[in-house]
Amino acid sequence: MSVFHFELRDLPPEAEAFRDEVRAFLRETMGTRAPVRRARSWGGFDPEFSKRLGARGWIGLTWPKRYGGQERSFLERYVLLEELLAAGAPAGAHWVAERQSGPLLLRFGTEAQRERFLPAIVRGESYFAIGMSEPDSGSDLASIRTRAMRKDGGYVVNGTKVWTSNAHRSQHAIALFRTAVVPDKKHEGLSQFLVDLRSPGVTIRPIIDLAGSHHFNEVVFQDVFVPEDMRVGGEGDGWKQVTTELAFERSGPERYLSSIALILALIDHVGADPDPRAAEVVGRLATQLMTLRQMSLSVAGMLQAGQNPNLEAAVVKDVGTTFEQSVPEVVHALMDLEPTIDSGSDLQQTLGYLVQRAPSFSLRGGTREVLRGIIARGLGLR
Amino acid sequence: MSDLGRLLSDTVTRLFNDLVTKELIESAEKGVWPDKLWRALEEGGLTLPLVSESSGGAGGVWADAHTVVRAAGKHAAPLPLAETIVAGWLLGQAGLDVPLGPLTIAPGHRDERLRLERAGSGWRLHGTAARVPWGAAVGHVVVVAEGEGATPTAGGGTMVALVARGAAAVTADRNLALEPRDTLAFDGAPAEAAAPARLAADAVALYGAMVRSAQMAGALESLLEQSVRYATERKQFGRPIGNFQAIQHNLALLAGHVAAAGIAAEQAFVAADRGEPRLPVAAAKVRAGEAAGLGAGIAHQVHGAIGFTYEHSLHFATRRLWSWRAEFGSESQWAQALGRTVAARGAERLWPDLTAR
Numbered sequence A: 001m002s003v004f005h006f007e008l009r010d011l012p013p014e015a016e017a018f019r020d021e022v023r024a025f026l027r028e029t030m031g032t033r034a035p036v037r038r039a040r041s042w043g044g045f046d047p048e049f050s051k052r053l054g055a056r057g058w059i060g061l062t063w064p065k066r067y068g069g070q071e072r073s074f075l076e077r078y079v080l081l082e083e084l085l086a087a088g089a090p091a092g093a094h095w096v097a098e099r100q101s102g103p104l105l106l107r108f109g110t111e112a113q114r115e116r117f118l119p120a121i122v123r124g125e126s127y128f129a130i131g132m133s134e135p136d137s138g139s140d141l142a143s144i145r146t147r148a149m150r151k152d153g154g155y156v157v158n159g160t161k162v163w164t165s166n167a168h169r170s171q172h173a174i175a176l177f178r179t180a181v182v183p184d185k186k187h188e189g190l191s192q193f194l195v196d197l198r199s200p201g202v203t204i205r206p207i208i209d210l211a212g213s214h215h216f217n218e219v220v221f222q223d224v225f226v227p228e229d230m231r232v233g234g235e236g237d238g239w240k241q242v243t244t245e246l247a248f249e250r251s252g253p254e255r256y257l258s259s260i261a262l263i264l265a266l267i268d269h270v271g272a273d274p275d276p277r278a279a280e281v282v283g284r285l286a287t288q289l290m291t292l293r294q295m296s297l298s299v300a301g302m303l304q305a306g307q308n309p310n311l312e313a314a315v316v317k318d319v320g321t322t323f324e325q326s327v328p329e330v331v332h333a334l335m336d337l338e339p340t341i342d343s344g345s346d347l348q349q350t351l352g353y354l355v356q357r358a359p360s361f362s363l364r365g366g367t368r369e370v371l372r373g374i375i376a377r378g379l380g381l382r
Numbered sequence B: 001m002s003d004l005g006r007l008l009s010d011t012v013t014r015l016f017n018d019l020v021t022k023e024l025i026e027s028a029e030k031g032v033w034p035d036k037l038w039r040a041l042e043e044g045g046l047t048l049p050l051v052s053e054s055s056g057g058a059g060g061v062w063a064d065a066h067t068v069v070r071a072a073g074k075h076a077a078p079l080p081l082a083e084t085i086v087a088g089w090l091l092g093q094a095g096l097d098v099p100l101g102p103l104t105i106a107p108g109h110r111d112e113r114l115r116l117e118r119a120g121s122g123w124r125l126h127g128t129a130a131r132v133p134w135g136a137a138v139g140h141v142v143v144v145a146e147g148e149g150a151t152p153t154a155g156g157g158t159m160v161a162l163v164a165r166g167a168a169a170v171t172a173d174r175n176l177a178l179e180p181r182d183t184l185a186f187d188g189a190p191a192e193a194a195a196p197a198r199l200a201a202d203a204v205a206l207y208g209a210m211v212r213s214a215q216m217a218g219a220l221e222s223l224l225e226q227s228v229r230y231a232t233e234r235k236q237f238g239r240p241i242g243n244f245q246a247i248q249h250n251l252a253l254l255a256g257h258v259a260a261a262g263i264a265a266e267q268a269f270v271a272a273d274r275g276e277p278r279l280p281v282a283a284a285k286v287r288a289g290e291a292a293g294l295g296a297g298i299a300h301q302v303h304g305a306i307g308f309t310y311e312h313s314l315h316f317a318t319r320r321l322w323s324w325r326a327e328f329g330s331e332s333q334w335a336q337a338l339g340r341t342v343a344a345r346g347a348e349r350l351w352p353d354l355t356a357r
């Protein structure tokens, strides 16, 4: 089909050499971490780990050297990400800053913003939250209402963001606010801002997820002053920019590897000589991993070639999250096993963790329905 | 894609667009051999992409052949093109010459075994191969068989032999797409040529599964194109049905399966060029098979009753998918084989193996 370009990619030798380096580092830093901890993957928030990665120069790998980056290829970055994810490394602290906030500043930020924010991200010291969703605006993101009103040298912000992951342990957020109300044109009048989350008037309240963990928040803005020089890009350009940011958010290997810890625990559990049913299940899981990796790699190849892989990224995220979600199902169907929290085997605990995590896979970063709408548009149906 | 791959792809697509009409497929379903199409393919150098140029082939690699096989699947070309390509390659592995004319391969099931026994200076073939594609229509059958007393090579006593079609007793049968699937009994049939080769005993099932996965990827592309086109043309409730979100989402889902099956198949061909296709072929056959079931279901749902008629051409793709997913080993069989390998190597080898080049 001419609209989709999934081309098989070979990784260049330098990327493969880099993989060995990353693996050696992970063997040394990760030790014998229990599968259920590995299952947290980039949900694990560990500033020490992020700083160690930063010290290696492995955050902002593709960024210009003048901001502390390494100017290495997107394919090398891809290798780094997939190795971190496969090992279940706790890379969550800097994940958003590296994946989307930094690249957004590189694309649309001012020189002063880049100089101020990028080096700290690169060191693994500066973490970012994403301020998009609001109580009444989820999939219909363009309907957001949090207002930024012009006032002497900046803006005064009022409104509420929700589901803001890691706002309680990040220094900054990149947030989408309404700078103008244009009747019947909700995509206009939106702008993006760098917000210091410790500014007066910002209240961060925990939202506890169904498993009892605190990782996302409600963030209330009450007369919060944001200086003009903290606006990212032009006033009113927010929608165009936020779709670019979402494309960064959707394009990575984290959209199919979330359940790999459970797959590995399952393989351990069934042993070297599984019965035919278990063998078939393992074979089907391996099939999906092999296939999705090639699809995901193909998106990285498009990024490297300077192409726009928005559509392909949506396809990989849709197929990938469906797969990630199916893994706990498949384990349930195969064996008589209760998912657990504190007791039980590695497999039971990993299952217990992922069963409760899986519903979010097809919500975060754009729901399955939203992605299928994007794909349908790519097919010419909308 | 290489230049040769692109050239083959363009040539074969043009040729199929011109010659593989609905009428042609329908007449093939009644048992008429599409002679003109075959000759055009042969003249265009498309039947032997892997055979060296000095021996009359295109001198390409599997990655080039992939485009031809996929196109054959997409257009539902009713002849054993994929089988001829594999057969030509198998003969090449044994250093044997490739005859002109359509070829097929046997035995297609990994548990079937044929035997070659010495007879004077030559060889005679024994055993039965079930459901051989176009078994009665081809000029020759290329078999992979156990050779009596053959010098064990890396592949054991495995040999490749070329046997004239007429030398086997034929029991005709067909698959759901009305493609011939004939049982051939070789009761001491003389081999026109035979030689040892470094091949696994189930090489025909392996490479057969590989080409079927690419054909399925092609047929799935056809399903997507037909379904998207129909969704924009067919109107109900005063608008194209493609405006309805339920239809859009099903087609988006189909597009994901098409993409996945396509890249899985391509990966298998590239792995074949590296000499280690077994796991990627297993994955390709499984992935394409899963996509086949789901994809055919979505395509038919979108097409409504018209797609359920013989008059409409959707079924040329869907009936093939329903049969091909079971040929040269089903998904469950290949998934088990893959799963046993993965389990035997252990969890800590999974990721390194997956990312190994």
Ligand SMILES: Cc1cc2nc3c(=O)[nH]c(=O)nc-3n(C[C@H](O)[C@H](O)[C@H](O)COP(=O)(O)OP(=O)(O)OC[C@H]3O[C@@H](n4cnc5c(N)ncnc54)[C@H](O)[C@@H]3O)c2cc1C
Pocket: A129, A130, A131, A132, A133, A134, A137, A138, A139, A140, A162, A163, A164, A165, A166, A216, A360, A363, A364, A365, A366, A367, A368, A369, A370, B245
């Ligand atoms: C773990 C997690 C972390 C998150 N982190 C962040 C974060 O850091 N920052 C942030 O800004 N947001 C974050 N989000 C929010 C996320 O972006 C939203 O959940 C998502 O955009 C969907 O919005 P919603 O939850 O309001 O659902 P809704 O938009 O209300 O959707 C509910 C259901 O209706 C469906 N639906 C909605 N509109 C349509 C339509 N037009 N057609 C068909 N179906 C439709 C949806 O697909 C969904 O199934 C996070 C979410 C999760 C689960």
